[in-house]
Amino acid sequence: MLAITLRFHGFSVVCAGSARAAVELAREARPDAVLLDIALPDGDGRHVCRVLRAERADLAVVFLTARDAPADIVRGLALGGDDYITKPFNVDEVVARIRAVLRRTRPPGPDPDAPPPPRPPVLRHGDMELDEATYTVRRGGRSADLTPTEFALLRHLVRHADRIVPKEQLLRDVWRYEQPVESTVVETYISYLRRKLDPLGPPLIRTRRGVGYGLRPVEPV
CATH class of the missing domain: 1.10.10.10 (Winged helix-like DNA-binding domain superfamily/Winged helix DNA-binding domain)
Structure with missing residues (x-):
């Protein structure tokens, strides 16, 4: 359902059903963002986040999980998650928050013909x-x-x-x-x-x- 919704909104989507597959697919596809559950069949999604974060600091990671305890949310963000969405969720909100994360983590590139901007104070x-x-x-x-x-x-x-x-x-x-x-x-x-x-x-x-x-x-x- 999420993949269909994201594709409808213009995203290119690949899906993985396990922690191992997620790491391998992220290395191969090099996505802009990863939508990650914590309870995976063969491991913990937070470990996947640590692995991917160590390899790509620019990768956006959004946790989407049923674990809604404050300690779980804090731990997920502390591991490098850019956002944390708990189930049940509204798919339109997920789309909006992924876009918000991407705007924050992947700003538009500079215009090569533009003069260098002044140094900010x-x-x-x-x-x-x-x-x-x-x-x-x-x-x-x-x-x-x-x-x-x-x-x-x-x-x-x-x-x-x-x-x-x-x-x-x-x-x-x-x-x-x-x-x-x-x-x-x-x-x-x-x-x-x-x-x-x-x-x-x-x-x-x-x-x-x-x-x-x-x-x-x-x-x-």
Whole structure:
């Protein structure tokens, strides 16, 4: 059903019925995205994700599984999943979220005839610097190793540091979801940022329950 729906929407689709077949087919077909279940007949889909991620950092991985416990979702995203959809699901939502992941992971290539773009400025918030040219983050003079999605989320918060950003806006602007969806992906990535940034200085991200997230005001010197 998913393959038929995806083909109807213009995707080229290949299917695998086992973990081993999935790895072999991904190596052969080199897809832009993998839609991956966890409970496979001969193994764990999370192991497939680890294998494919180690070989191709640019591969988009979307988990589609009945395992909806928060710990399973966090683990799936921590292993390198770009999104996590739980069963039962709406096929149109799956299509929309795959497109959103691909927009985020495979931006359009540069025009070879266009002049080189100017170097983006370094964003600053208190003792933190975000270099958009090198995708590096430093806080208090020390580097923080962020994934591309973590960097994009932090950059959005810095650009809107004067307010609380609603979760729905983050899903739309960072994850490129065109329609409102129920997802814990924002909460999960906020926890990743806190885990990496808070050891380098005072707590940085604030939560407004039921609304969204923002950055704490910079203390005057």
